[in-house]
Amino acid sequence: MAVHHTIEVEDCGTRFRCPAGEGLLQAMERLGARSIPVGCRNGGCGLCLVRVTQGAFKAGPMSCRHVPPGHTDLGLALACRIYPQSDLRVRLATDLDRQVSRQSSPEGQNGR
Amino acid sequence: MAISGVLRPGYVQVRVLDMAAALEHYRDRIGLDVVTTTNDGRVFLKAYDEFDHHSIILREADEPGMDFMAFKVMSEGALDELHEKLLAAGVPVEEIEPGDMPAVGRRLAFEAPTGHRFELFATIDLAQIGPMVNNPELWHAEPRGMRALRFDHCLLYGDDIDGAKALFVDVLGFSVTEQVVTPDHTVIATFLSCGMKAHDLALVRHEGKGKLHHVSFLLESWHDVGHAADIMSRYNMSVDIGPTRHGITRGQTIYFFDPSGNRNEVFAGGYTFYPDHPVRTWSTDEVGKAIFYYERALNDRFMTVVT
Structure with a gap:
């Protein structure tokens, strides 16, 4: 039987089960819960930004505008790119969490 | 109508977080063909029914969104x-020398x-495998995936859409086909055509600059x-909404997201526009x-999800 982790969203106390290997947001949406806002589901738009306050997870590719490098280690991540490794407690991003988002556009080779 | 200035959207360069995932999406699902890859890792693609060398450029970056959109003159x-x-x-205006981009002139x-x-350009090589011109079959081989015919338009979000509209209409010769207007006469969305399509570029008012709503x-x-x-x-792709229909342009549509969160649209239909047509206006209550x-x-x- 597949390993499941229990996710608790602190803001509303909602709990749901996320199979290992599935994104936290995708599991929430599939089960019909609505605790975390759903945007692009693919790490780009930043709508589902959360702070993981307890537990271990791996993160998939996310826009650096919403999760600057290094901040995932501090628990900041997009729920659509969070792959739980244990039971997790998360809370919705606060304004302060969003302030760390980069304001500038990326400059890169051939990005002109 | 003789179109003599800006003809149509030419290409768009889109930033993606993971090139392998992006290729599966744009090539295998939407059905574009990879034309070439440059030394810096950018991948150039086209739809099967396009004559020009490429229409979609993917660039791997740490933030999704649009680098630029180009029109063919x-x-x-x-x-x-x-x-x-x-x-x-x-x-x-920055003038870029011919050859800076594969197959494209000045x-x-x-x-x-x-x-x-x-960007504006007039010269681009024809694709090696484009639509047939002699006793033309529908296609060389049956199209893959969603069978996209062409890159059609972009909807972009930005702050000064009045200024952008003025530039496209007064300087580049576009027409406004349709718009959404508030009771105090503020235009919050404008649809612009350089030819006979219902739109080639759409702009929606938004607090930030330079945002991509969708590539269609x-x-x-x-x-x-x-x-x-x-x-x-x-394939459990991330769908935004649809299948449905737009009142504006009348297109039959699905909005969905690429694996980096850039919104895409596939659509069919839409009316034919002539430059003597009146502007169609929607009020914000509709x-x-x-x-x-x-x-x-x-x-x-x-209104909230853009890259």
Whole structure:
């Protein structure tokens, strides 16, 4: 039987089960819960930004505008790119969490 | 109508977080063909029914969104005329030498008041495998995936859409086909055509600069829109809304997201525009129907989710 982790969203106390290997947001949406806002589901738009306050997870590719490098280690991540490794407690991003988002556009080779 | 200046959208460069995932999406699901890859890792693609060398460029980056969108101009002479007009309007123009981009000649680049980078070009090689011209079959081989015919238009979000509209209409010769207007006469969405399509570029007012709402691909029919929906469910792709229809342009549509969160559209239909047509105007109290004709309401994501 597949390993499941229990996710608790602190803001509303909602709990749901996320199979290992599935994104936290995708599991929430599939089960019909609505605790975390759903945007692009693919790490780009930043709508589902959360702070993981307890537990271990791996993160998939996310826009650096919403999760600057290094901040995932501090628990900041997009729920659509969070792959739980244990039971997790998360809370919705606060304004302060969003302030760390980069304001500038990326400059890169051939990005002109 | 003789189209003599800006002809149509040419190409768009889109930033993606993971090139392998992006290729599976744009090549295998939407059905584009990879044309070439450059040393810096950018991948150039085209739809099967496009004559030009490429229309979609993917660049791996740490933030999704759009680098630039380019329009094809009728001739090098017309490009010179537009260059003069841009300079006369006080728009700084960067001229890029031929060959800087594979298969493309001289390019003129400028920034619109919405913060988006646009380019104009007149010369691009024909694709090695484009639509047939002698006793033309429908295609060389049956199209893959959603069977996209072409890159059709972009919808972009930015702050000064009045300034951008003025640039595209007064300087580049576009027409406003349709708009959404508030009771105090503020335009919050404008749809611009350089030819006979209902739109080649759409702009929505938004607090930030330079945002991408979606890159759109044309499909042949409402049936193909349904086929695209089947593919999206089969591969658990991230769908925004649809299949549905737009009141604006009347296109039959699905909004969905690429693996980096950039919104895409596949659509069919839409009316034919002539430059003597009156502008079609929607009031904000009917904006739900304007955007999603069947739901008659915007979804939360329409105004908030951009890259």
